Amino acid sequence: MTDTSALPNLPATTRCDQTVAWQALHTHFAAQGRDFDARQALTQDAGRVEAFRQTAPYISADLSKNRIDAQTEQLLLELAEQSGLAAWRDAMFAGLPINNTEQRQVLHVALRSQALAQECAWGAAIDVEEVRQTRAAMLAYAERVRADDSITDIVNIGIGGSDLGPQMAVLALEAYRHPGKRLHFVSNIDGHELAGVLAGLKPQNTLFLVASKTFTTIETMTNARSARAWFEAEGGTDVARHFAALTTNVKAAAEFGITTTFGFWDWVGGRYSLWSSIGLPIAIAIGAEHFDAFLGGAAAMDEHFRTAPLAQNLPVRLGLLDVWYRNFHGYTSRCVAPYHQGLRRLPAYLQQLEMESNGKRVDRQGQALPIGTSPVVWGEPGTNGQHAFFQMLHQGTDVVPVEFIVTREAAHTLPGHHAKLLANAIAQAQAFLQGQQGADGARDFPGNRPSTFLVLERLDPASLGALIALYEHRVFTSGALWGINSFDQFGVELGKVLAKDIEPRLASGDVQGLDASTAALVRQLQG
Numbered sequence: 015m016t017d018t019s020a021l022p023n024l025p026a027t028t029r030c031d032q033t034v035a036w037q038a039l040h041t042h043f044a045a046q047g048r049d050f051d052a053r054q055a056l057t058q059d060a061g062r063v064e065a066f067r068q069t070a071p072y073i074s075a076d077l078s079k080n081r082i083d084a085q086t087e088q089l090l091l092e093l094a095e096q097s098g099l100a101a102w103r104d105a106m107f108a109g110l111p112i113n114n115t116e117q118r119q120v121l122h123v124a125l126r127s128q129a130l131a132q133e134c135a136w137g138a139a140i141d142v143e144e145v146r147q148t149r150a151a152m153l154a155y156a157e158r159v160r161a162d163d164s165i166t167d168i169v170n171i172g173i174g175g176s177d178l179g180p181q182m183a184v185l186a187l188e189a190y191r192h193p194g195k196r197l198h199f200v201s202n203i204d205g206h207e208l209a210g211v212l213a214g215l216k217p218q219n220t221l222f223l224v225a226s227k228t229f230t231t232i233e234t235m236t237n238a239r240s241a242r243a244w245f246e247a248e249g250g251t252d253v254a255r256h257f258a259a260l261t262t263n264v265k266a267a268a269e270f271g272i273t274t275t276f277g278f279w280d281w282v283g284g285r286y287s288l289w290s291s292i293g294l295p296i297a298i299a300i301g302a303e304h305f306d307a308f309l310g311g312a313a314a315m316d317e318h319f320r321t322a323p324l325a326q327n328l329p330v331r332l333g334l335l336d337v338w339y340r341n342f343h344g345y346t347s348r349c350v351a352p353y354h355q356g357l358r359r360l361p362a363y364l365q366q367l368e369m370e371s372n373g374k375r376v377d378r379q380g381q382a383l384p385i386g387t388s389p390v391v392w393g394e395p396g397t398n399g400q401h402a403f404f405q406m407l408h409q410g411t412d413v414v415p416v417e418f419i420v421t422r423e424a425a426h427t428l429p430g431h432h433a434k435l436l437a438n439a440i441a442q443a444q445a446f447l448q449g450q451q452g453a454d455g456a457r458d459f460p461g462n463r464p465s466t467f468l469v470l471e472r473l474d475p476a477s478l479g480a481l482i483a484l485y486e487h488r489v490f491t492s493g494a495l496w497g498i499n500s501f502d503q504f505g506v507e508l509g510k511v512l513a514k515d516i517e518p519r520l521a522s523g524d525v526q527g528l529d530a531s532t533a534a535l536v537r538q539l540q541g
């Protein structure tokens with residue numbers, strides 16, 4: 015663990031609801047914000063599209079269909095300034111232990127840029143050379159696996175941050191995948207998942223990656239043990255060659271019998287760990303050079319977040335919009351609609367990133383928050399979502415801001431598809447905005463339903479890296495304004511502890527001390 019005792023103090027926390035700007039925003043919301051009509055604003059203000067277009071590395075965003083105007087943004091920027099956003103951002107980049115409840119630094123950004131790592135103060139607090147060597151060793155191993163024709167199937171066993179990020183990225187970068195390598199991801203303790211994957215595999219052609227920051231997670235350990243038992247039962251030999259571990263707990267991996275281990279550090283949060291050794295499946299799929307480009311895209315977004323003025327800073331503008339919608343308009347969810355099949359796991363990845371980071375009900379001091387925090391983040395790729403839940407988005411009683419993500423270029427050559435896909439994305443955003451008067455209420459579309467439109471040139475390693483980093487910093491922004499620690503996750507613990515108590519009860523039938531409902535379920539499912 016890094017010794018953080020010598021580091022300077024954290025910035026003072028000023029929760030956004032305790033600032034002057036917060037009051038001003040309430041006044042503004044009551045006067046204009048609540049009834050703001052983006053349609054009218056687009057008609058009346060010729061400069062609106064330009065004013066609400068924001069470019070950042072690899073990504074351009076059109077925010078003009080949102081329920082904001084120049085005054086809203088100005089007040090939100092004042093809110094950011096009065097809440098100390100820049101100080102907290104700089105504290106992260108300086109390597110201060112901003113994960114205050116666990117006394118940890120938050121330095122996933124240090125994994126993406128050697129130059130930045132040396133330039134900033136964290137160089138003194140973390141071992142930059144060790145980080146470089148670990149990455150080099152991980153990438154060299156990835157290249158060896160890629161060159162080894164006998165390994166055709168790679169099974170990543172991990173859950174949460176040790177699964178969602180690598181899986182999402184491998185799917186997104188399918189066009190760059192080594193054609194001789196199939197990547198599988200097993201996360202669930204539900205044996206149907208592992209059994210289904212193992213059914214198609216041969217031990218001598220399979221590499222298992224056991225990915226777990228802690229190397230204690232029950233799902234991952236159970237799946238890893240079952241995978242090893244299968245490997246041995248099917249005549250597999252040489253566990254050392256066919257199993258590798260990705261973990262901060264090198265000792266536990268060794269005890270498990272894995273000798274090939276790639277480490278990382280406690281200053282990399284699980285949901286921010288795909289840039290570390292946890293990214294090995296990505297590196298095997300796309301190769302070291304493309305993995306470096308992936309890190310480079312994220313580093314470019316880091317630089318943008320670190321240096322662009324708040325008013326022209328895309329993660330900041332998006333994070334402020336999130337606060338505006340959550341705390342003033344009272345919207346409780348946000349829909350992510352990637353119009354790219356490769357991004358089909360992005361909504362699931364973002365659920366962990368945002369909801370595990372900002373799903374908190376107390377501030378850094380442990381005080382109950384009088385305001386809402388993380389929205390529910392959900393979504394499906396377009397155009398599939400259009401034929402499922404878009405009905406509710408167009409005509410339901412709740413307003414749900416929608417986020418479109420498109421790429422100008424496609425990676426396939428099938429004629430006609432991409433233009434139709436893009437036309438649908440543009441048309442849906444247009445329909446949310448414009449609405450339509452129908453012959454009767456059932457055919458009415460109210461319109462003025464907010465959306466944001468993100469455009470990438472193409473889905474390649476660098477732009478994907480930038481996109482993920484954009485979301486990371488956006489979540490950082492809203493978390494900093496809410497005055498919460500976005501980097502712990504104590505809320506996942508209680509259920510884990512109780513599951514350990516329930517499991518033996520399912521065998522014994524002992525329901526003593528349980529509430530009546532839980533006891534009834536144990537009795538029903540016992541056996």
Ligand code: F6P
Binds near residue numbers: 174175227230231284
């Ligand atoms: O239970 C939640 C969590 O701790 C996540 O934060 C984490 O990404 C996941 O479990 C997996 O943890 P590990 O990588 O230690 O197995």
